[in-house]
Amino acid sequence: MKPWRLWGIRTQILVFYLAATLFIVGAMGLALFFSTTRIVSQEVAKTTATAIDKSGRQLEMYIDQLKGLSDLLAESPQVHRYFDQSSTDYLTGDERRDIERMIQGMLNTNPEIASIILIGAKGQLITNEQNLEMHYSGDIQDQEWYQEALGSTMPILTSARMQEFSMDKDNWVISLGRELTDEKKKHLGVLRIDLKYDAIESILKDMNLGQEGYSYILNQSQRVVYHPNPEYFSQEEKRLELIDMLEMEGNELSREYKLTHRYDLNNSDWVLVGVASLDGVRRMEAEIIIVLVVLGSVLLLAAFGSSAIYASSVARPIRQLEKAMEEVEKGSLATEVGVVGSAEIASLSTHFLSMLDRIRELMQEIRNKEQFLRASELKTLYSQINPHFLYNTLDTIVWLAEFGNTERVISVSKAMARFFRLSLRGGSETTTVRDELDHVRQYLFIQKERYQDKLSYEIQAEDGLMDITIPKILLQPLVENAIYHGLRKLPGGGMIRITARKGEKEDLFLVVEDNGGGFEDAEKGKDPLRLGGVGLKNVAERIRLYYGEDYGLSIANRPGQGATIILRLKTTLPVS
Known part of the structure; x- marks a missing residue:
């Protein structure tokens, strides 16, 4: 391929016009592309943040409501008297019936509660779970949720897990547990409220996070509390994906057309994360590319036509002058040039004609000077x-x-x-x-x-x-x-x-x-x-x-x- 300087002037003009058109269209397209994408991405980010923050505040209100229910039971005098019995033989009485009526009332007014379990330090147990035997269970007291509740001043929220007490083992629940103590902080037992999984889902389902967007909740131990896909509760590799998503930088998410926003819930160790898919940005980018291709094609055709006409008008007189120079190169110094064209080309031809008379004289003078210079240099050296x-x-x-x-x-x-x-x-x-x-x-x-x-x-x-x-x-x-x-x-x-x-x-x-x-x-x-x-x-x-x-x-x-x-x-x- 010939270097740029060896191309004909007509070709150079055509290439210049086309390159300038491509540059202008490209610059405008990139400016439009990035500015529009940035604006839409910012709006999506604001909308996502607003939706996540709103849902987070609703979750906080709901958690506060659950804590209020737990306070009602944990601080009930009947619960204190019943679980403070010195003998495990006393399993009936007014206190138990009052507690059961209280539990049933809570279940009737809060259908999202799957079960309520009260376990005493001496083995007493009150619950709405029919399949759970009402006697002392050492296995229950040895479980992790029971041990975590001991010594806690606030209710403990767990990650999503199977409800082990239900006959339906596919039920996923989120539990709230707290220790039962009397006025002297004496341990009486543990209260556990199992919340149906769809209670959280009903709060988060209305968020608009795009076609591929979703939200999830992790606790302080980075266990999954909520995710639309239950597989993330049991599969470790999927749980690690959520942790990685939370730690990813903004530019990494941008390459995947995603953005995230987190909301740390007050009075709990939960963090709500929203992952929005930038479907609108992706559609807009495709539309901009189509517009740029069409606009660029039209402008290129127009630029090619106009530049071809202009290039021919410029190249024609230059070509005539070039033929005259070829004649001079062959030794015909009497060549006359009658060139028409722009003022610059006419001036060029005039100067060319005036230079013909001086070419041979100047070349001979230069040759003589070079020979004299070399001879002088050597003579100087000899001297x-x-x-x-x-x-x-x-x-x-x-x-x-x-x-x-x-x-x-x-x-x-x-x-x-x-x-x-x-x-x-x-x-x-x-x-x-x-x-x-x-x-x-x-x-x-x-x-x-x-x-x-x-x-x-x-x-x-x-x-x-x-x-x-x-x-x-x-x-x-x-x-x-x-x-x-x-x-x-x-x-x-x-x-x-x-x-x-x-x-x-x-x-x-x-x-x-x-x-x-x-x-x-x-x-x-x-x-x-x-x-x-x-x-x-x-x-x-x-x-x-x-x-x-x-x-x-x-x-x-x-x-x-x-x-x-x-x-x-x-x-x-x-x-x-």
Whole structure:
């Protein structure tokens, strides 16, 4: 696929118009979608919270009513006298009949009560359950609900469970239990009121929580008190689902199109939880998507038609101008262009015609400048070869000759001759890695003869690099800088190490490392490249001229310990 910049202007205009239309429709659609969804979700949340709070207050009133009934029995003098009997043989009497009539009256006026059970500490038992034997039951007193009621100052509400006293074992009840005590807080027994399950359901059934919404009640022990599906009372995994639902974050529920609201009931350990399904939000989202698809399709068709007409009117004169440029590219500078179109295109054609007379002249001027620049750079570099080096070398030869050291005179003379031969040979701007290393080797040999033990050097190169073509006289200025600005100040011997190695891809690295004093002023904020003199700057600029801005010279400065100069080149020299 072609890059965007290579597409035709007609295609670009069409794509731009269509993309702009899609963006506008998409932005408006998203804004409408999210704002409407947020508003509807907020309204559903308010409605759900109101419904749950209302039902919670009704439950509180109902629980208070049940507690009132329990107070009526638990504080009845007849109940106290009956269950305070010192003997279990006394099972009849006025007190028992009064209590039974009181229980029956409560059952008649409160049909949602399944059963009322009074169990004395000495085994007395009064209840409306016909199948429960009226004698002392140690099993009943050992049950959890009985033990929980002991010592309680308030009635204890249980979770939903099977009514063990009823013949119908499928009856689910919720029990209210409390301890029976006299005025001196002496334990007399336990009162238990079994509430039919549908009594709670009748209070919660009118809540509008959506098609898949529901409500449930958990107690402090996270046991299920109420749920529309009785399976949640007996199956542990389903009970854990309700606990997880209560602890889920809002964003997790949003992904499932649900929201929850909890209401903690006063004077009990129950929490009422409403789970609303966002059916309305889901329907609204589907409707918005349909509207956006239809609206987007209409706008896209309109945008495509209008943009096609506009793109053709713009592209036609540009195409004419392009054909004229093709003729100029073939060498026909006498081409005339008569372009009609917008003011910008007409101006463009006018400027194009005026530029034809200057193209050849400017291109030739640029070519001449580039050639002159490269020649000037190399000449500048040649001029930077310090004349003092030549004088000092000749002095060294004279000094060796005076002492009759003919072999060393011959070696230094040969090294100097090869040094200048490699520098000036053929007038070429390039050389090979082999000759460049040989060039700097001759230079270091001559300097070694001069400085003796104060100078040592090593030259190493990886295999396969010797025949690579590079600009010449790159290393000698760096080595000269290392000697005169680094090693010459050392009280003892100095070391220069030159390495040629290949880097990643097509990169070639030439490294000059010394253990001299480094660039001391670089720590004061000065550029090490400027501190190294014209030679270093010249080398860096030549490398960038040949290879581009990504290549050049870098300096790792270690004040007082030396410096490392790295030249980054390509293994292939660009064609000039």
